[in-house]
Amino acid sequence: MKRLVELDVNGQRYDVIVSPRELLVDVLRKKVGTIGPKKGCGEGQCGACSVLLDGEPVVSCLTLAIACQGRKIVTVEGLAPAGRLTPLQQAFVEHGAIQCGYCTPGMLICAQALLDENPHPSEAQIRAALVGNLCRCTGYVKIVEAIQAAARGLEAGPVAAGAEPASARSTP
Amino acid sequence: MNKPENREFAVVGKRLPRLDAPAKAKGEARFTNDLFLANMVYAKIKRSPLAHARIRRIDYSRALALPGVLAVVTGADAPRPFCVMPHVPTETVMAIDKVRYAGEPVAAVAAMDEETAEDALELIDVEYEELPVLLDPIEAMQRDDARIHEAFARNIHYESEQNFGDVEAALAASHLVIEDVFRTSYVTPAFIEPHAAVADYDTAQERLTLYCPIQMPHHLHRTLAEVMQMPMEKIRVSVPAVGGGFGGKTEAASCDLCAAILSRKLGRPVKVPYTRAETFAQNKGRHPCIMKLRLGFERDGRITGLDFDNTLDGGAHASWGIIVLFFTAALCHLPYRIANVRFRGRRVFTNKPSCGAQRGLGGVQVRMALEGALDQAADRLGIDPFELRMRNAVESGYTTASGVHVPHAEFKQCLRNVVRASGYLDKRGKLPFGQGIGLAAGYYTSGALFMLYPTHKPQATAIVRIDTEAGITLFTGATDIGQGSTTVLAQMVAEELGVALGDINVVAQDTALAPFDNGTFDSRVTYGTGQAVRRAAQDAKRQLAEIVAAMLGVPAEHLHYRGGAVASRFEPRKRVELRDAVARHVETRGSLVGVGHFAPPRRAAHRQPGGMSGPSPSYAFGAQVAQVEVDLETGRIRVLDYYAADDCGQPINPMSVEGQVEGSVMMGLGQALSEEMRLSPEGRLLNPDLHDYKMPTAVDMPRVHCVHVDSYDPDAPFGAKESGEGPINPVAAAVLNAVHDAIGVRFREVPLTPEKVLRALGKMG
Ligand code: FES
Ligand code: FES
Numbered sequence: 001m002k003r004l005v006e007l008d009v010n011g012q013r014y015d016v017i018v019s020p021r022e023l024l025v026d027v028l029r030k031k032v033g034t035i036g037p038k039k040g041c042g043e044g045q046c047g048a049c050s051v052l053l054d055g056e057p058v059v060s061c062l063t064l065a066i067a068c069q070g071r072k073i074v075t076v077e078g079l080a081p082a083g084r085l086t087p088l089q090q091a092f093v094e095h096g097a098i099q100c101g102y103c104t105p106g107m108l109i110c111a112q113a114l115l116d117e118n119p120h121p122s123e124a125q126i127r128a129a130l131v132g133n134l135c136r137c138t139g140y141v142k143i144v145e146a147i148q149a150a151a152r153g154l155e156a157g158p159v160a161a162g163a164e165p166a167s168a169r170s171t172p
Numbered sequence: 173m174n175k176p177e178n179r180e181f182a183v184v185g186k187r188l189p190r191l192d193a194p195a196k197a198k199g200e201a202r203f204t205n206d207l208f209l210a211n212m213v214y215a216k217i218k219r220s221p222l223a224h225a226r227i228r229r230i231d232y233s234r235a236l237a238l239p240g241v242l243a244v245v246t247g248a249d250a251p252r253p254f255c256v257m258p259h260v261p262t263e264t265v266m267a268i269d270k271v272r273y274a275g276e277p278v279a280a281v282a283a284m285d286e287e288t289a290e291d292a293l294e295l296i297d298v299e300y301e302e303l304p305v306l307l308d309p310i311e312a313m314q315r316d317d318a319r320i321h322e323a324f325a326r327n328i329h330y331e332s333e334q335n336f337g338d339v340e341a342a343l344a345a346s347h348l349v350i351e352d353v354f355r356t357s358y359v360t361p362a363f364i365e366p367h368a369a370v371a372d373y374d375t376a377q378e379r380l381t382l383y384c385p386i387q388m389p390h391h392l393h394r395t396l397a398e399v400m401q402m403p404m405e406k407i408r409v410s411v412p413a414v415g416g417g418f419g420g421k422t423e424a425a426s427c428d429l430c431a432a433i434l435s436r437k438l439g440r441p442v443k444v445p446y447t448r449a450e451t452f453a454q455n456k457g458r459h460p461c462i463m464k465l466r467l468g469f470e471r472d473g474r475i476t477g478l479d480f481d482n483t484l485d486g487g488a489h490a491s492w493g494i495i496v497l498f499f500t501a502a503l504c505h506l507p508y509r510i511a512n513v514r515f516r517g518r519r520v521f522t523n524k525p526s527c528g529a530q531r532g533l534g535g536v537q538v539r540m541a542l543e544g545a546l547d548q549a550a551d552r553l554g555i556d557p558f559e560l561r562m563r564n565a566v567e568s569g570y571t572t573a574s575g576v577h578v579p580h581a582e583f584k585q586c587l588r589n590v591v592r593a594s595g596y597l598d599k600r601g602k603l604p605f606g607q608g609i610g611l612a613a614g615y616y617t618s619g620a621l622f623m624l625y626p627t628h629k630p631q632a633t634a635i636v637r638i639d640t641e642a643g644i645t646l647f648t649g650a651t652d653i654g655q656g657s658t659t660v661l662a663q664m665v666a667e668e669l670g671v672a673l674g675d676i677n678v679v680a681q682d683t684a685l686a687p688f689d690n691g692t693f694d695s696r697v698t699y700g701t702g703q704a705v706r707r708a709a710q711d712a713k714r715q716l717a718e719i720v721a722a723m724l725g726v727p728a729e730h731l732h733y734r735g736g737a738v739a740s741r742f743e744p745r746k747r748v749e750l751r752d753a754v755a756r757h758v759e760t761r762g763s764l765v766g767v768g769h770f771a772p773p774r775r776a777a778h779r780q781p782g783g784m785s786g787p788s789p790s791y792a793f794g795a796q797v798a799q800v801e802v803d804l805e806t807g808r809i810r811v812l813d814y815y816a817a818d819d820c821g822q823p824i825n826p827m828s829v830e831g832q833v834e835g836s837v838m839m840g841l842g843q844a845l846s847e848e849m850r851l852s853p854e855g856r857l858l859n860p861d862l863h864d865y866k867m868p869t870a871v872d873m874p875r876v877h878c879v880h881v882d883s884y885d886p887d888a889p890f891g892a893k894e895s896g897e898g899p900i901n902p903v904a905a906a907v908l909n910a911v912h913d914a915i916g917v918r919f920r921e922v923p924l925t926p927e928k929v930l931r932a933l934g935k936m937g
Contacts, residue, residue: 029206030208034199035199035202035206036198036199036200037199038203038205038364038365038415039205039366039445040364040365040366040415040448040862041366041448041861041862042447042448043448043861043862043863045448045861045862045863046364046448046862048364075199076197076198076199077198077199077200079198080197080198083198085194085197085198089194089197089198090197092193092197093189093190093193093194093197094189095827096187096189096190096827096828096830096831098190098193098196098197099416099654099655099656099831099835100363100364100365100413100414100415100416100653100654101192101193101196101197101201101413101415101654102203102363102364102365102415102416102654103364104196104197104199105199108197126870127870127871127873128870128871130869130870130871131869131870131871133870134364134862134867134869135364135870136361136362136363136364136416136418136835136838136839136867137364137416137654137831137835138831138834138835138838139834139835139836139837139838139868139873139876140834140838140869140870140873141830141831141834141873141875141876142827142830142831142834143870144870
């Protein structure tokens with residue numbers, strides 16, 4: 001039986017008709033029009049579809065849309081108010097944490113959730129928080145660096161030309 | 173050779189953020205599956221559950237009757253075979269008569285929505301007659317009675333031998349000969365974006381537009397013309413953002429072609445999204461190899477000769493197979509001087525998803541064998557492995573026994589720097605039991621000298637258009653698959669024209685908008701397309717110079733582009749803003765259009781079979797060190813630190829180069845330690861998902877240290893060579909050598925799972 005569900009996505013209300021089996025990721029992408037959450041596996045294994053549900057990161061490919069009635073959903077599009085990058089997004093851009101960018105929406109959602117809860121995470125805590133988010137391009141090096149930089153609040157402004165992030169460099 | 177002293181770059185060599193990064197950070201970048209065209213419908217592919225079977229009958233009448241189903245197509249709807257190497261096509265869009273791997277397409281259904289298309293697949297009845305399933309290449313060669321492709325006796329796709337010098341004599345006269353066998357595993361690119369395609373056929377104009385994440389749009393263009401029997405000029409391939417490729421998206425995927433066929437049939441846009449399991453079935457990953465080698469040495473460690481025998485497991489179809497076979501031959505000849513080399517190899521068909529051209533193709537396998545053998549020789553000769561490599565390392569100007577010329581190499585610097593940065597010499601053999609350090613080296617091509625089909629056309633053509641309306645626009649067919657080529661090419665244009673990176677608009681990866689480009693493979697874009705792009709910018713400057721020289725009253729050769737202005741190199745006050753100069757050009761001569769081409773010198777290697785695979789305009793070298801810890805209780809290997817020194821020439825964008833190195837290390841560690849596609853005895857993939865196909869997570873990855881190498885290739889655009897594939901070559905070898913240092917066991921196959929380690933430690937039955 002299809003049902004009308006009210007979704008609160010990035011602060012806007014959407015009325016959508018969904019079947020009981022429809023997944024949040026598909027409803028967001030096809031019916032709401034937020035294409036930020038990506039479907040990398042559809043089985044809860046890659047994290048690319050992550051969204052915040054009442055502030056908690058969830059994989060939207062294992063979340064039934066029907067169960068989200070009235071709950072607050074934030075996708076990657078909802079992180080940047082009026083299209084301006086958040087410090088975390090800015091850090092991802094400046095630090096080269098984005099290559100193909102397919103994992104990025106999920107990475108940003110999970111990293112934001114981490115920083116909301118723990119503004120000064122250790123490197124190990126950052127890595128642990130990202131364990132459900134696969135990235136095939138970056139080896140996670142610059143993603144971790146970007147999150148560290150965002151946590152330090154050092155991200156704003158353009159990176160000086162020729163500047164080197166400390167942890168990835170060792171000069172013989 | 174180092175960077176010319178007088179040359180300081182303004183944009184090249186800077187750690188600039190990618191042009192496309194902000195849109196990707198905001199979730200606004202459009203990947204293929206993010207396209208929703210008006211009137212678009214969905215299609216899904218019916219796939220064979222059997223690995224080898226004759227198709228007796230396909231009955232899709234029940235599927236067609238399902239409400240919402242619009243069309244069903246089968247192999248008969250597109251019978252022309254295709255292949256990325258057009259002279260050996262073995263694959264059709266959907267199987268005809270027989271299936272050769274589990275997961276091969278047999279039909280496709282278009283429906284009003286995705287769910288209906290999925291439901292309809294269940295209503296297609298296919299009757300199969302099972303055939304013997306061959307999963308092991310050695311067995312497949314003995315089963316001529318069970319040919320996978322009728323035309324290929326003993327299931328051998330291609331077999332070849334190359335002989336340079338006199339290997340038998342060299343080995344007979346050697347002080348030491350290492351003889352060994354190494355095996356590599358069945359791994360897949362596993363980009364996070366599954367394949368997808370959207371086809372849009374215009375019935376009035378009889379034109380097809382295909383959107384899909386393809387690394388080589390101009391080659392897919394050709395494949396489409398062949399399969400669809402359409403003139404090329406009626407086809408457009410447009411590539412949205414690509415969520416990683418690593419070689420696995422170089423070839424037409426079934427979804428690309430099914431979308432095209434169904435869109436033409438229905439006259440409306442059709443989207444075919446893949447599930448993750450389908451992406452595994454599409455595969456086109458790394459060839460598993462069985463490599464037998466004999467490697468001879470003088471007493472002082474100099475290599476005398478190499479006898480290399482390779483059996484490649486190709487899977488069901490031809491793909492890049494012949495090129496990969498010959499790459500494993502070519503990659504024997506560097507980065508060490510070897511005067512006598514014999515290669516014997518064969519690629520064998522098996523009933524598995526096809527292997528193709530995964531990142532570092534041919535090199536990862538050969539390195540695992542050779543770098544392992546070198547460490548064994550070092551032990552036997554009593555020479556440090558670093559020293560042994562130094563004694564054999566090639567330098568700029570070297571020509572291999574196979575006739576391949578190496579214009580530029582900083583290989584020795586890579587070895588020295590990585591050893592120094594990692595403390596290798598102090599640590600090797602001195603760490604406590606269970607801890608170890610390993611060194612391995614490698615190299616890779618910066619593009620190929622020859623094309624995939626016979627032609628003399630340039631491998632890349634680029635256009636730089638400058639006018640008062642759109643500013644500076646670069647048109648290039650190069651495809652950014654996440655490696656950052658769009659930004660790197662724009663940096664080259666900005667450098668050449670003396671403007672900021674943000675001043676460059678890039679129109680790329682679309683066959684209708686940009687001229688031919690060979691595509692993203694073989695680490696060719698920075699070097700090859702880079703040459704074309706730079707020349708296009710120079711061509712624009714040449715045209716502009718005539719106007720500016722007259723405006724300023726100085727000779728055109730004195731002009732210099734910096735800071736958004738054109739000025740005399742010698743009299744800086746003779747200066748005009750670039751935008752004013754362009755306006756003057758537009759008023760007097762119209763828009764400024766610069767064109768650049770790149771056709772590499774067709775310097776063939778020796779006239780031996782396969783001599784056209786492997787020669788490159790230039791080569792990048794590298795040396796890497798892994799430090800590992802083996803948990804003696806669980807058998808688990810942890811890589812603690814990873815050091816990579818990469819001779820990539822002048823990095824155009826050092827941040828992107830590091831990203832390529834770090835990503836390569838991750839993919840290499842995955843192959844070394846955990847990744848492997850496993851099959852049931854019937855040939856079904858057992859782990860076609862991202863949980864059981866174990867690629868490294870953020871927690872598994874060590875720190876990756878990019879070790880500086882001072883390098884500048886004078887023949888390259890701004891001195892740049894490749895960095896996208898070279899760095900994956902030595903990874904598995906470095907880990908194996910480190911594990912040997914840790915526990916004294918020399919492994920000859922990957923992945924090094926805890927079970928294998930425990931068995932080697934005598935802790936498991
Ligand atoms: S798509 Fe949801 S976890 Fe991969
Ligand atoms: S940037 Fe490509 S998967 Fe993470």
